[in-house]
Amino acid sequence: MLTETSLVADLRRHHLFSRLPEAALQEVCASANLKRLPAGASLFHQGDKAERFYFLFSGQVKLHRVVCDGQEKLVEVIRAGESFAEALLFTGAPNYPVSATALKASLLASLNGPHYRRMLEQHPSICLDILGTLSIRLHQRLNEIDTLTLANASHRVVRFLYQSQEDDSGVVTLDVPKRLIASKLGIQPETFSRILHRLIESGMISVQRRRIEILDSRGLAAYQD
Template sequence: MIQELECTLRQAPLFSQLTRAQLQRVILHAHLIQLNAGQSLFYQDDRAAHFYFVVTGQIRLFRLSEAGDEKIIELISAGQTFAEALLFMGTGCYPVGAAALLATEVLAIDNDDFAAMLRESTDTCFALLATLSQRLHALIAEIDNLTLHSASSRVAYWLLAQLNGDQQEVTLDVPKAVLASRLSIKPETWSRITRRFTEQGLITVTGQHIRVCDPVALRRLVAQDLPS
């Protein structure tokens, strides 16, 4: 089991540069948590004693407005970590809530011991800083997409971001309502936009699968929507 966890954790940039002894130390001070679909992992403003690695499944991070409306901040898939930035923020509380989108297994990693391990290794600190910097840049790009682009352009941008090499098909592995919230649009807006893209020959939709037929046109749509 420990060897399997070592191999799995190596997938995450946060752990990829750790020595085997460091990785085994992380596992020794961690524990696995099984979540059912919809089950909460932690709530907004709970004490942040751990950060997490998603072994299987998917986690949604969200904030609640004063009116109780949920805004999805990020979707975390298997092989990714989350809440690690709180190691350095000193707030002591989670700024978001976290819940499973489907049956999910996460590894809860002890903040205090991980911080102690970082103090013992400058090289590990620099590797972690590089990881957090990459994540920061990705979040800034996403903020730009949400604030500078129209709803149609956001959907186009998201579709393009899901493409991998020559693969032109996107599989929706989360409910449309969740994805719409992630893009700061309503579910009916998502449906209207994808229907229009289909009519224009930009995409085809078959169940949970979307095939991007004209990525050049989608890129043009995103570019035209940027402020001059």
């Protein structure tokens, strides 16, 4: 059961719950479990039975899967204030298609999927908000597919830098390890580091620990290697 006032308020601000009547939200909280995961702990594994979805209060969780060649592929990094696995409420998929592992010490709400779906049937207007969010995620996945299929390694890194900059400021803050970014881009960690080094040598970016600054936006856009 989820009872802490501040956590319930965090849940209420999320689009999955913001339009629920108070009584309905209390039902959701009554069927929820609070989970604390240390860094490196698994929440669920690819192929596990999918009956719960999750909201992350604090920390970071990576969603990843093992592909046909046996390598781990990063799908997404979940950050505080985000939900995940809710799409399975609509697909009817019986099993999780990915694994979930804490990157940092994390606090989550584990939510009853079938119960929440029954509540949506009573409040169908909420489905429009959910569809909007799922459409955004689909668009993001399509962009990632374009990047992986149409671009070489250098172009993938350049595209990542442009898409990750903060409010077009030219500043990118890496909040996950470089090896995970490389995995998401479909390249080896050493390839990612080598491309960054070339961009530094070319005067297009500067790197200080986890902070990358784009120094020559026009040159970076035209970068060929």
